C-alpha cells in the first residue's frame with residue numbers, strides 16, 4: 195500500500211510538520227506525529243480540503259523566495275471553490291487534479307469515459323470496483339508528471355477502490371487511474387475505504403495457506419518497545435515472520451536484515467501497517483527514579499540565582515566581592531565569607547544567590563552540561579571603557595540561554611566614566627534602557643565605592659519578582675554541582691546549589707555515577723548547617739568520588755541510588771563506544787529530513803568585523819520556511835574554548851573565517867564532536883551551508899598519485915579482452931587503483947583496473963621496475979607505449 199508521511203505531505207503543501215499534524219488531527223485523521231503515515235485516499239482527501247481558493251493575483255510577489263522547487267508557488271487556475279476551514283492563502287494545491295471538483299459526478303463520469311480512462315465497472319457485491327482493464331493503453335503508459343509526495347500514487351499501475359459505504363461522493367484521477375473517495379472521517383475504525391495498488395486479479399488463497407494463516411497467533415493491539423529493537427524481536431512482538439517484516443521495511447525503503455536494529459520510529463511505522471499501537475518502554479533509570487511533579491499549590495517563592503558577566507577588567511570580581519563584603523559588613527553572623535562557588539546575600543528580608551565564578555565560561559560550561567542554573571544575569575560594562583568584544587560575547591551567551599539580564603554600568607566613580615556612551619553603544623545590540631523606551635534595566639554602580647550597589651540588588655529582586663521564581667521545599671532535593679574538589683582533609687567536596695526540595699544531612703544523593711551519603715554540610719560562611727532550602731548553595735561532604743561541576747544532584751533512597759550508579763556506569767561504557775551525535779554540516783541534512791533539526795545554529799569567528807557581518811547576513815538570508823539559519827554568536831578573534839562550549843550548549847557549528855581555533859579549543863571541539871569549519875572565501879562558506887541545507891554536501895576527494903607503468907606489449911585474452919604487458923617505471927601500481935591512460939601526454943581514458951597480474955598470479959600491488967599485466971575495465975583500446983598512471987582518491991575530511 196502506498197504511504198506518504200505527514201512531513202512529506204506538509205512539505206508538499208508548504209506547511210510546517212507541526213501545522214500539518216494539527217490540521218490532520220483536527221480533521222479527525224489518526225496521526226501521531228510528523229512520521230506517521232497516511233493512506234492514498236486520506237492524502238487525496240486532505241489535499242482537497244486544503245485546496246486554495248484564490249487566483250494567482252493573490253499570491254504576493256516574493257512571498258516565497260525559497261530555493262526549493264517544491265516550495266515554489268504555482269498558480270492554481272482551477273475554478274473557484276468554496277472556502278474550507280483549512281485553506282491556506284497563497285499556497286497552491288500541489289496536487290493538480292484532472293477532475294474539476296465542482297463538476298457533478300455524472301459529468302466527471304462522462305469526462306472519464308471520453309478520455310478512455312475508466313474501463314469496465316465491475317460491481318463486486320456491495321463494493322463498487324473500478325479498474326483500468328481494457329483501458330486505452332496509451333493513457334496507462336503515459337508517464338505522469340512526477341511530483342514529490344505523490345510519487346507512490348503515480349507509481350501504481352492501477353488503483354482499485356473497495357468502498358463499503360453506500361455512497362461515494364468524491365473522486366480523483368491519479369496518473370490515469372480513478373480513485374473514488376468517501377470523504378468521511380479517516381479515523382481507522384471509521385473508514386472503510388481500502389485502496390489497493392495491485393491491478394492483477396485478486397488471487398485466491400490456497401486452502402493450505404489459509405489454514406496456516408489461521409494457525410497464526412493474532413496480531414496484538416499494542417506492543418511495548420525500547421528505543422531500539424531488532425527486526426526479529428519486532429516480528430516476534432507482532433506475531434509475524436521476520437521475513438514479512440523485512441519485506442515491509444523494504445517497501446518503506448529501508449533495507450534491513452533480520453538481526454539489524456531499527457529505531458523506535460521505524461518500528462512504529464511498521465507496526466502501524468498492522469494497525470498495532472506502539473508504546474515506548476520506560477528506561478530502567480526512569481523506572482527507578484520517577485520524576486517528582488510538583489503541584490502548583492506546593493510551590494513557594496525562592497531566591498533568584500544570579501551570574502555576573504562582562505568584559506575582562508570591567509569589574510566582575512570587584513562587584514561580586516563588594517556585594518559579598520557589604521553584606522557581611524551589614525553585621526551578619528558568621529563572619530568572613532569563604533569561597534565555595536556561590537553565596538547568598540540578604541536584602542530587606544529577601545535573599546539573592548550569586549554564582550561566584552564570574553564570566554560566561556562558567557555560565558556556558560554549566561549550560562553545556564544541561565544545567566541552567568542562572569535566573570538572572572548582571573552584565574557588567576565599565577563606564578570608562580564601553581562595550582567591548584567580551585561584552586558582545588556575553589550578550590550572545592545570555593540570549594542563547596534566554597535569561598533576563600540587568601546592565602550594571604560600573605566604574606562610575608572614574609572621572610572619564612561615560613555611562614551615556616555605554617547606553618548608546620548597547621542600543622546597537624537591541625539593548626535599550628527603560629528610560630529610553632526600552633525594557634532593559636541599567637544601573638550605574640561603582641564596585642570601588644559601593645555606589646549604586648543597593649540599587650542593583652533591589653533591581654535584581656524586582657526582576658526576580660516578575661519571574662515568579664518558585665520551588666517546592668517539601669520534597670526530596672534536586673540540585674546542581676557548582677564546584678567540586680578533592681580536599682586533603684575532608685575528601686571529595688562539592689558545592690551544591692539546591693534547586694528543588696530540601697537537602698538534609700544524612701540524605702543519599704546521586705550525581706552522574708557518584709553517590710553521596712551526606713556527612714556534613716557548610717553554608718557560604720563556613721557554618722555547619724543541617725538543611726539547605728531551594729536556591730541555597732551548600733558545601734556537601736560524603737561523596738564516593740569528586741562529582742563533576744554542572745552535574746545534576748538527586749536525593750533518593752540509598753538502594754535506588756546504588757542501582758542508578760550501576761546503570762549509569764554501564765551506560766557510560768556504551769556511550770564511550772558510540773560516536774558523538776552532534777550536528778555536523780554533513781549530517782545536518784539527515785537530521786533535517788528526520789525533522790529533528792529545523793534550525794542550524796552557527797557561531798562565526800572572523801578576522802575583521804566587516805567580513806563577519808557580511809557572512810552573518812548572507813547566512814541568515816539562506817533561511818527558508820523549513821530551515822532557519824541562526825547566527826547565535828559572531829565576533830572577531832580566534833575560535834576559543836568558550837565558543838566551543840557555546841556550540842556544545844546550543845548544538846551549533848562553528849565557522850572560522852580567516853581565523854584558527856586556539857589549541858585548547860581545537861582539543862575541546864574534538865572531544866565534544868563540535869563541527870569546526872575554517873574558510874578563507876565567503877562564498878565557499880555560503881556554498882557549504884547551502885549544500886548542507888539541500889543535502890548535497892559531499893566529502894571532498896583528493897587524488898593521491900601512486901605511480902606509472904609503460905605498456906610494452908598487448909595481449910588478447912579470451913573472455914577478458916586486451917591486457918597490457920607493462921613495466922612499472924615509477925612508484926607502484928595497485929589492484930584497487932584508479933587509472934588514466936596517457937597517449938603522447940594526452941589522457942585517452944580514465945577508469946579502474948580490472949586485473950593486475952605478475953605472470954599468472956593475481957597480485958595486489960606491483961612495485962617500481964617490475965613487469966606486470968594490467969587489464970583496464972571496459973577499455974580495450976590500449977596500445978604499446980601508452981602510459982598507465984595509477985592513483986587513488988582519498989576522502990578529505992571537511993572538518994578542520
Ligand SMILES: Nc1nc2c(ncn2[C@@H]2O[C@H](COP(=O)(O)OP(=O)(O)OP(=O)(O)O)[C@@H](O)[C@H]2O)c(=O)[nH]1
Nearest residue numbers: 505506507508509510511512604605608640641642
Ligand atoms: N575606579 C574603579 N575601579 C574599579 C571598579 N571596579 C573594578 N575596578 C578596578 O578594575 C580592575 C579590574 O577589576 P576586576 O574586578 O578584576 O575585573 P574583572 O572583570 O573581574 O576582571 P577579570 O576577572 O580579569 O575578568 C581592578 O583593578 C579593579 O580595582 C570601580 O567601580 N571603579
